[in-house]
Amino acid sequence: MCGARTAQRFYHLVVTSPPYYNAPFDYPDLFKDYDEFLQLIRRVAIELHRVITYVRIACFVTDDMLMNGEKYPVVAYITKIMIQSGFRYRDKITWVKPKGYTRISRRSGLVIQHPYPMYFYPDNMQESILIFQKGKFDYGYLKSVNVLPKEGRLEEGIAAFPEELAARLIKLFSFAGETVLDPFLGSGTTSKVAMQHGRNSVGYEIDSYSSY
Numbered sequence: 001m002c003g004a005r006t007a008q009r010f011y012h013l014v015v016t017s018p019p020y021y022n023a024p025f026d027y028p029d030l031f032k033d034y035d036e037f038l039q040l041i042r043r044v045a046i047e048l049h050r051v052i053t054y055v056r057i058a059c060f061v062t063d064d065m066l067m068n069g070e071k072y073p074v075v076a077y078i079t080k081i082m083i084q085s086g087f088r089y090r091d092k093i094t095w096v097k098p099k100g101y102t103r104i105s106r107r108s109g110l111v112i113q114h115p116y117p118m119y120f121y122p123d124n125m126q127e128s129i130l131i132f133q134k135g136k137f138d139y140g141y142l143k144s145v146n147v148l149p150k151e152g153r154l155e156e157g158i159a160a161f162p163e164e165l166a167a168r169l170i171k172l173f174s175f176a177g178e179t180v181l182d183p184f185l186g187s188g189t190t191s192k193v194a195m196q197h198g199r200n201s202v203g204y205e206i207d208s209y210s211s212y
Contacts, residue, residue, distance in 0.1 A: 011051055011202065012178035014058035015169050015190050018044070021065045021072055034072055041078055044183050045085035051181070052134050057173040058087065060130040061095070061165065075128050087132035095127045095165065129169070166193040174199055 019027045021037045031037040048058055060082075065072045075092075083089055166189055170180060176198040182190035185203030194201035 010053045011181040012053050012056050013170065013174040013180045013199075014048055014052060014182065015061075015166050015180055016059070016182045016184045017061040017186070018078075018184050020062070021074060022067055023065060024067075038077055038081065041081050042085070045081050045087070048181075048183065049086045049134060055133065055135040057090070058082070058132045058134075059169050059173070060132075061127055062130065063127045075130065079130060082130070082132045087134055088136065089130075090133045091131045093129040093131065095129055097125055097127065129165075163189055163193055166190050167197060170194055170197055170199060 179200040180194040182203040185205035191201040
């Protein structure tokens with residue numbers, strides 16, 4: 001765990017990317033089955049609803065997963081679980097990955113090699129940013145406060161996930177001095193970016209080689 005306020009109970013924003021269900025490049029056989037993955041998401045969702053300040057935001061960067069010829073609707077399930085846990089579904093932003101970001105797919109050139117019906121599976125060239133809210137915010141409060149980036153859209157100028165992506169979400173949905181939570185901290189990017197933009201942060205990561 002890392003953060004300037006490790007004892008703090010309530011957080012103003014969540015920016016996180018849960019592990020992709022048994023992704024062959026990153027998390028092979030991490031979960032014994034899809035239900036175990038969903039159980040983890042359920043536990044996290046309940047805890048997030050408990051610790052997020054009222055009317056604030058939780059952002060999940062994720063997408064559906066293709067495993068052994070079966071497509072798992074991760075986006076739909078996470079959305080359902082978060083709503084069942086008490087969050088409002090506020091929006092979904094599609095992040096189109098920049099050229100050079102995606103790894104070489106085993107499906108590359110498949111249509112050329114086998115130009116027949118039923119052979120095609122599209123490469124995953126995008127991810128979903130799911131945005132949930134605890135309660136409903138009174139936007140009249142922000143009439144005199146500029147919290148949005150002055151120029152550019154979320155997908156513009158992104159060289160690679162996650163630093164710029166995390167930065168945009170942090171600037172969109174939190175104020176300087178507030179605290180950002182990442183329950184799947186990974187390499188610590190959310191905390192790094194939060195610090196760069198004047199926010200406190202707390203993150204959790206379970207790793208057999210290191211701890212945060």
